[in-house]
Amino acid sequence: MxxxxxxxxxxxxxxxxxxxxxxxxxxxxxxxxxxxxxxxxxxxxxxxxxxxxxxxxxxxxxxxxxxxxxxxxxxxxxxxxxxxxxxxxxxxxxxxxxxxxxxxxxxxxxxxxxxxxxxxxxxxxxxxDQLEVAGLTINTKARQVFYDSKDLEFSKREYDLLLFFINHQDKVFSRQQILDLVWGKDYEGGERTVDTHVKCLRKKCPSLKEKLRTMRGYGYKLEV
Structure with missing residues (x-):
């Protein structure tokens, strides 16, 4: 250090x-x-x-x-x-x-x-300004995410989605609720947008593969 x-x-x-x-x-x-x-x-x-x-x-x-x-x-x-x-x-x-x-x-x-x-x-x-959740270290002020000392690259929307899940741990949200709360109610895209971004989060951060759970037929939750 x-x-x-x-x-x-x-x-x-x-x-x-x-x-x-x-x-x-x-x-x-x-x-x-x-x-x-x-x-x-x-x-x-x-x-x-x-x-x-x-x-x-x-x-x-x-x-x-x-x-x-x-x-x-x-x-x-x-x-x-x-x-x-x-x-x-x-x-x-x-x-x-x-x-x-x-x-x-x-x-x-x-x-x-x-x-x-x-x-x-x-x-x-x-x-x-620092959060430590699910093996991740997050500097909310700098909008940086670290896993195993590696600085992970996230798009703005991926980061916003990750922070949303972290701030609502163990709570289940439907795809539409996630769209409304992260993308905004004026967003005109479909619910599959959420699936795509969740897939990216899991791919970029191994610790989320098991913890960011799919609630079949409904939505997602971050289980910590």
């Missing part, structure tokens, strides 16, 4: 290196950026970034701009660092989606405490 990766964005070399050394000493992996443009480039090319420590006063793109751009496409936690401590600056940061705010100069111990608190919330949310 990979470790936690933190992106440290700070134009002052001494401060950036101090933060990085402190984070590395605590066991975190660190990526550094000296300006806003480098930060955006690193963000777009490193999917494993778990948290960002972001200075506000940066060359090229300032911290406000970087925070706004990243938060438009991700909920990665961001801690803003700034020499400004005015209330309007803090409010602006939170309005742009920042999760924490620290004014310079700051204590390394306080910074670490806030980082750990933010990471705890990430871990809790990650556990809430």
């Amino acid at each position: 990979r470790g936690i990766t933190i992106l440290v964005v700070e134009d002052e070399l001494a401060i950036r290196k101090l933060i990085s050394r402190y984070m590395i000493r605590e066991g975190y992996e660190v990526i550094e950026a000296e300006d806003g443009e480098v930060a955006m480039d690193l963000w777009q090319n490193h999917e494993e970034i778990d948290l960002i420590i972001l200075d506000v006063m940066l060359p090229k793109l300032n911290g406000w701009q970087v925070c706004q751009k990243i938060k438009e496409e991700s909920d990665v936690p961001i801690l803003l660092l700034t020499a400004c401590s005015e209330e309007e600056d803090r409010v602006m940061g939170f309005d742009l989606g920042a999760d924490q705010y620290m004014a310079k100069p700051f204590s390394n111990k306080e910074l670490l405490a806030r980082i750990k608190n933010m990471l705890k919330r990430i871990k809790k949310q990650s556990l809430e």
Whole structure:
């Protein structure tokens, strides 16, 4: 399992290196950026970034701009660092989606405490987003399904159908009920659509062959 990766964005070399050394000493992996443009480039090319420590006063793109751009496409936690401590600056940061705010100069111990608190919330949310059923591990936030450590490929409708069965374990549904609840009542296709998609689920995931049962002459149920 990979470790936690933190992106440290700070134009002052001494401060950036101090933060990085402190984070590395605590066991975190660190990526550094000296300006806003480098930060955006690193963000777009490193999917494993778990948290960002972001200075506000940066060359090229300032911290406000970087925070706004990243938060438009991700909920990665961001801690803003700034020499400004005015209330309007803090409010602006939170309005742009920042999760924490620290004014310079700051204590390394306080910074670490806030980082750990933010990471705890990430871990809790990650556990809430994960289901383990019938030999499958499902990340509902990322819409990923794993079986025996393999990332399974599902179409949108196959995934929706799988999640439907998982959320209604041991309950029997007719083909028409499944069509109405998964495809929608406006769907004009026939009931055989359900059979085809169930067949695909069983083929792609061996653990469903026995557990996703056909109720002869009626429909299906996931028996866990």
